[in-house]
Amino acid sequence: MKLDDLARQIEAQVVGDGSVDVTGVAPLETAGARQIGFVSNPKYLKHLESTRAGAVIVGENVQSNHVALLKTQDPYYALMRTVVLLHGHRKHPHAGIHDSAHVDGTAQIGAGTVVYPNAFIGPGCRVGRDCVIYPGATIYDGCRIGDRVIIHAGAVIGTDGFGFATHGGVHHKIPQIGSVVLEDDVEIGANAVIARGSLSDTRIGRGTKIDALVIVAHGSTIGEHGLLVAQVGIAGSTQIGDHVTLAGQVGIAGHLKIGNHVTVGAQGGVMEDVPDKQVLIGSPAMPARHARRVYTIFAKLPELLDRIKELEERTLSLEGRGKGEG
Amino acid sequence: MKLDDLARQIEAQVVGDGSVDVTGVAPLETAGARQIGFVSNPKYLKHLESTRAGAVIVGENVQSNHVALLKTQDPYYALMRTVVLLHGHRKHPHAGIHDSAHVDGTAQIGAGTVVYPNAFIGPGCRVGRDCVIYPGATIYDGCRIGDRVIIHAGAVIGTDGFGFATHGGVHHKIPQIGSVVLEDDVEIGANAVIARGSLSDTRIGRGTKIDALVIVAHGSTIGEHGLLVAQVGIAGSTQIGDHVTLAGQVGIAGHLKIGNHVTVGAQGGVMEDVPDKQVLIGSPAMPARHARRVYTIFAKLPELLDRIKELEERTLSLEGRGKGEG
Amino acid sequence: MKLDDLARQIEAQVVGDGSVDVTGVAPLETAGARQIGFVSNPKYLKHLESTRAGAVIVGENVQSNHVALLKTQDPYYALMRTVVLLHGHRKHPHAGIHDSAHVDGTAQIGAGTVVYPNAFIGPGCRVGRDCVIYPGATIYDGCRIGDRVIIHAGAVIGTDGFGFATHGGVHHKIPQIGSVVLEDDVEIGANAVIARGSLSDTRIGRGTKIDALVIVAHGSTIGEHGLLVAQVGIAGSTQIGDHVTLAGQVGIAGHLKIGNHVTVGAQGGVMEDVPDKQVLIGSPAMPARHARRVYTIFAKLPELLDRIKELEERTLSLEGRGKGEG
Numbered sequence: 001m002k003l004d005d006l007a008r009q010i011e012a013q014v015v016g017d018g019s020v021d022v023t024g025v026a027p028l029e030t031a032g033a034r035q036i037g038f039v040s041n042p043k044y045l046k047h048l049e050s051t052r053a054g055a056v057i058v059g060e061n062v063q064s065n066h067v068a069l070l071k072t073q074d075p076y077y078a079l080m081r082t083v084v085l086l087h088g089h090r091k092h093p094h095a096g097i098h099d100s101a102h103v104d105g106t107a108q109i110g111a112g113t114v115v116y117p118n119a120f121i122g123p124g125c126r127v128g129r130d131c132v133i134y135p136g137a138t139i140y141d142g143c144r145i146g147d148r149v150i151i152h153a154g155a156v157i158g159t160d161g162f163g164f165a166t167h168g169g170v171h172h173k174i175p176q177i178g179s180v181v182l183e184d185d186v187e188i189g190a191n192a193v194i195a196r197g198s199l200s201d202t203r204i205g206r207g208t209k210i211d212a213l214v215i216v217a218h219g220s221t222i223g224e225h226g227l228l229v230a231q232v233g234i235a236g237s238t239q240i241g242d243h244v245t246l247a248g249q250v251g252i253a254g255h256l257k258i259g260n261h262v263t264v265g266a267q268g269g270v271m272e273d274v275p276d277k278q279v280l281i282g283s284p285a286m287p288a289r290h291a292r293r294v295y296t297i298f299a300k301l302p303e304l305l306d307r308i309k310e311l312e313e314r315t316l317s318l319e320g321r322g323k324g325e326g
Numbered sequence: 327m328k329l330d331d332l333a334r335q336i337e338a339q340v341v342g343d344g345s346v347d348v349t350g351v352a353p354l355e356t357a358g359a360r361q362i363g364f365v366s367n368p369k370y371l372k373h374l375e376s377t378r379a380g381a382v383i384v385g386e387n388v389q390s391n392h393v394a395l396l397k398t399q400d401p402y403y404a405l406m407r408t409v410v411l412l413h414g415h416r417k418h419p420h421a422g423i424h425d426s427a428h429v430d431g432t433a434q435i436g437a438g439t440v441v442y443p444n445a446f447i448g449p450g451c452r453v454g455r456d457c458v459i460y461p462g463a464t465i466y467d468g469c470r471i472g473d474r475v476i477i478h479a480g481a482v483i484g485t486d487g488f489g490f491a492t493h494g495g496v497h498h499k500i501p502q503i504g505s506v507v508l509e510d511d512v513e514i515g516a517n518a519v520i521a522r523g524s525l526s527d528t529r530i531g532r533g534t535k536i537d538a539l540v541i542v543a544h545g546s547t548i549g550e551h552g553l554l555v556a557q558v559g560i561a562g563s564t565q566i567g568d569h570v571t572l573a574g575q576v577g578i579a580g581h582l583k584i585g586n587h588v589t590v591g592a593q594g595g596v597m598e599d600v601p602d603k604q605v606l607i608g609s610p611a612m613p614a615r616h617a618r619r620v621y622t623i624f625a626k627l628p629e630l631l632d633r634i635k636e637l638e639e640r641t642l643s644l645e646g647r648g649k650g651e652g
Numbered sequence: 653m654k655l656d657d658l659a660r661q662i663e664a665q666v667v668g669d670g671s672v673d674v675t676g677v678a679p680l681e682t683a684g685a686r687q688i689g690f691v692s693n694p695k696y697l698k699h700l701e702s703t704r705a706g707a708v709i710v711g712e713n714v715q716s717n718h719v720a721l722l723k724t725q726d727p728y729y730a731l732m733r734t735v736v737l738l739h740g741h742r743k744h745p746h747a748g749i750h751d752s753a754h755v756d757g758t759a760q761i762g763a764g765t766v767v768y769p770n771a772f773i774g775p776g777c778r779v780g781r782d783c784v785i786y787p788g789a790t791i792y793d794g795c796r797i798g799d800r801v802i803i804h805a806g807a808v809i810g811t812d813g814f815g816f817a818t819h820g821g822v823h824h825k826i827p828q829i830g831s832v833v834l835e836d837d838v839e840i841g842a843n844a845v846i847a848r849g850s851l852s853d854t855r856i857g858r859g860t861k862i863d864a865l866v867i868v869a870h871g872s873t874i875g876e877h878g879l880l881v882a883q884v885g886i887a888g889s890t891q892i893g894d895h896v897t898l899a900g901q902v903g904i905a906g907h908l909k910i911g912n913h914v915t916v917g918a919q920g921g922v923m924e925d926v927p928d929k930q931v932l933i934g935s936p937a938m939p940a941r942h943a944r945r946v947y948t949i950f951a952k953l954p955e956l957l958d959r960i961k962e963l964e965e966r967t968l969s970l971e972g973r974g975k976g977e978g
Contacts, residue, residue: 080816080817171533175416199352212867251557304949318644612951
C-alpha cells in the first residue's frame with residue numbers, strides 16, 4: 001500500500017513523500033523503511049529523530065526533519081486502523097465449533113462464531129454471532145452472550161457466586177440461580193472469572209473490555225464501554241456505571257454504586273459509593289488530587305516526626321523560660 | 327408450594343397470608359407475587375415497602391404493612407434453605423466421568439462424583455464420593471480429595487510449589503514431593519490454584535470454601551470452615567486456623583501462624599503471626615479498631631502537616647517575643 | 653543410599669554416623685530414621701533437638717548433640733540436590749504429545765517435550781526440546797518457546813495484549829501483532845498469563861521462574877533468572893532487568909525500566925523507574941530502609957496526632973501567658 005493511500009484511509013495528513021510503499025507496523029526503534037512507526041507518549045518522542053521507519057503516526061503538533069509523518073488528531077486510533085489495514089485481526093485455524101470443543105446439545109451458537117478446542121459451553125447457553133471462544137474457556141449453564149464477544153483462553157463465565165449461609169459455624173452453599181449476561185462487543189481476558197448471580201444476573205455492558213485474571217463477583221453489573229485492567233476484583237452486588245476505567249489490581253467492595261466516567265488508579269481500594277467523573281487513587285481510594293498530597297506527605301512521615309520532636313523541645317524550652325521568669 | 331409449607335420447612339414464622347403459592351426466589355426489586363424476596367442488609371430494608379414479592383424473608387425484628395414476611399432468626403440461612411427447596415442445586419448434564427475428561431488409569435474416583443469434559447485427574451489421585459469436578463479443572467498426580475468436594479472450572483490442584491534453590495544466581499527446581507489434601511466439603515473456585523507441598527502436604531480443612539483466583543502456596547495448611555474470598559494469596563508454609571475469613575485480595579506472608587476465628591479485611595497484608603479472634607485491616611494489617619483510626623488520620627495528613635506548620639510559626643513567634651523581651 | 657554417599661554427592665560434610673541408609677526427604681517434625689530433614693530458617697532450628705530424622709541438612713555453623721548433620725555452605729541447594737537424588741523429578745504418565753492435546757499442524761515441537769491432555773498449541777508455535785506443557789495450558793499462535801521450559805496447567809501464553817484505541821467513547825481492538833518469547837529454562841505457573849506484544853514481543857528471559865496467577869502484559873520484557881511470585885502484575889511495555897525478585901501481589905506500572913538485582917516486597921506497587929540493586933517495599937514502593945521507618949510511624953499516627961494536639965494546647969497556653977504578661 002502507498003503511504004498516501006494509507007493516510008487517506010486512516011484520515012491522516014502526510015508530511016513527507018507519500019508515494020513510498022508500506023507493508024506493516026513496527027516499534028519505532030526497530031521499524032524499517034517499509035514499516036510504520038507510532039509515537040504518542042511524549043516519553044518516546046526522542047526516538048523520532050533516530051528511527052528508520054518509513055513514516056510515523058504522530059499527533060498534530062509533532063514535527064520532524066528526519067522522518068515522514070502521518071499527522072492525526074488521535075494517533076492511537078490511527079494506529080489501530082493502520083494495524084487492522086496492514087495486518088488484520090487473527091485468522092482462526094478453523095471455522096465454527098471445533099470437534100474438540102464441548103458444546104452442550106441445548107446451547108445455541110450464532111453464525112460466524114468460532115469455538116476453539118477444549119472450550120466448554122454448558123446447557124442452555126446462548127452465544128451470539130461472530131464471537132470467538134478461545135481454548136479452555138468455560139461457560140457454565142444458562143449464560144447469555146451477545147454478538148462479537150471475545151472470550152479468551154481459560155476464562156470462566158457463570159461459575160457459582162461465592163455465596164454461603166453460615167449457620168452454626170458451617171458454610172452452607174446457596175444455589176446461585178442468577179446467570180451471566182455479556183452484552184455485545186464485550187471482551188473477557190485470559191483466566192478471568194465472571195461469577196453468576198445469587199438471585200439476579202451478573203451483567204457486563206456493551207463494549208466493556210475485561211483483562212486477564214479479573215474477577216467480577218455475583219450479581220454485580222458493569223456498564224457500557226468500561227475498561228477493567230488485569231487482576232481487578234469486583235465484589236458482589238456492586239453497580240458500576242458506563243465508561244469506567246479500573247487500573248490493574250484495583251479492588252471494589254460489594255454493594256456499592258460507582259458512577260459513570262469514574263477512573264481508579266492501580267491497586268486502589270474502593271469501599272464507598274463514588275459519584276460520576278471521579279478520579280480516585282489509593283487504598284482506601286481518595287480523590288486523586290487529595291491522594292497525591294496524602295501520599296507525598298506519607299513518604300515524608302519520618303521528617304514530620306522529626307519536626308514534631310523539634311517542636312516539643314522548643315515548646316519545653318519556652319515553657320522553661322516562662323517558669324524561669326515566673 | 328404453599329407459603330405455610332415453606333415456612334414450616336425453613337422454620338420461619340409467617341406474618342401474612344400463608345395460603346398463597348410460591349414457586350421461586352427473586353431479588354426484592356423484581357420479585358413477583360409467587361416469588362420470595364429476601365432482605366438482610368439494612369441498606370436494602372427500604373425496598374420492603376415497594377416490593378411486589380409474595381413474601382420476604384427477614385430478621386425477627388422487621389415489620390411491614392405492605393408485604394407478607396417470613397420472620398426468622400437467621401435470614402441468610404433461611405434464604406439458602408428456600409433456594410434449595412424451590413430451585414435446588416445444579417442438575418449436571420451427565421453422570422459420572424464424561425468421555426471428554428481425562429482421568430488417569432491409576433486414579434480412584436468415588437461413586438456419585440461428576441467429572442466434566444476437559445477436566446484432568448492425574449496418576450494416583452484419590453477423589454471421594456459425590457464430588458463435582460468442573461470443566462478444565464486440573465488435578466496433578468497424587469492429590470487426595472474428600473467427599474462432596476466441588477472444584478470449579480480451571481482450578482488447578484497440586485501444581486508444583488514455587489520452590490527453587492538459587493545457587494550462583496541460577497534457580498534450580500526443587501521437586502515438590504508433598505501433595506495436596508482437600509478434606510470433605512471443600513469448595514475451590516474457578517481458576518484458583520492450590521500448590522503441592524515441597525516436603526509436606528498442603529491441606530485445606532473440612533468445609534473451607536475458597537473463591538476464584540486464590541493461590542494457596544506450598545505446604546500451607548488452612549483449617550476447617552474457612553472462607554477465602556477471591557484473589558487471596560497465601561504464601562508457603564503458613565498455618566491458618568479454623569473459621570478464618572480472608573476478604574478479597576488479602577495477602578498472607580509465609581511461615582506464619584494465624585489463629586482461629588481470625589478475619590482480615592479486603593486488600594489486607596499480614597506479615598506477622600495473628601492470635602485467635604483478631605479482626606485485622608490494612609497493609610501491613612493492624613487490629614481493626616486501631617487501623618480505622620490510623621486510616622482516618624492518614625486521609626487527613628495534609629491537614630496534619632498544616633497544623634505542624636502553624637505550630638512552627640507560632641513557636642517561632644513565641645521565641646521571638648521571648649527574645650524581644652530579653 | 654548410604655548417608656556418606658549422599659553427602660559426597662551433595663558436597664556436604666557428615667557430622668555423625670555416615671553408614672546409615674537414607675531413602676527420602678521429609679519435614680523435620682515428621683521425618684523418620686531413614687529420612688533426611690532440612691532446616692535453614694533460624695525460626696525452625698529449635699526442632700533440631702526433637703527430630704527423629706536420620707540426618708538433617710544445615711548450614712555450616714549449626715551444631716547438634718541429638719541428630720546427625722549434613723553441613724553445607726548452601727543448605728537450600730543441598731536440599732534440592734538431595735530431593736533430586738532420592739525422589740527425582742515427576743515421572744510423566746506418557747511421553748510426547750498426548751492424543752487429547754491439541755497441537756496445530758503448523759506448530760513445531762522439539763524432541764523430549766511432553767504435552768499433556770487438554771493443552772493447546774496454536775498455529776506457527778515453536779516449542780523447544782524437553783519442555784513440559786501441563787493440562788489445559790494454552791499457547792496462542794506464533795509463540796516461540798525455548799528448551800526445558802515448563803508451562804503449568806491453565807497457563808495462557810500469547811493471549812492478546814489489552815490494547816484498545818478509545819475513540820468517541822468506544823474501545824476499538826488493536827490487533828496485537830507482537831508475540832511471546834519464553835527463553836530456555838523458563839517456568840510459568842498455573843493459570844499465569846503472558847500476553848503477546850502490541851507491536852514488539854513480550855519476552856521472558858532465560859531461567860526466569862514465574863509463579864501462579866501472574867500477569868505479564870503486552871510488550872514487557874523480563875530479564876534472566878528472575879523470580880515473580882504468585883499474583884504479581886506487570887503492566888505493558890515495562891523492561892525488567894536480570895535477577896529481579898518480585899514478591900507476591902506486587903504490581904509494576906507500565907513503560908518503566910527496572911534495573912538488575914532489584915527486589916520488591918509483597919504487595920508493593922512500583923510506579924517509577926528503579927535503578928539496579930534496589931530493595932523496595934510498600935505501595936507506592938520506597939527503598940526498604942526508609943519504608944520501614946515510614947510504616948512504623950504510619951502505625952503510630954494516632955499517637956502523632958495526640959502529640960500535635962498537646963503541642964497546640966501548650967502553645968496556646970504559652971501564647972496566653974504572653975498576653976497575660978503583655
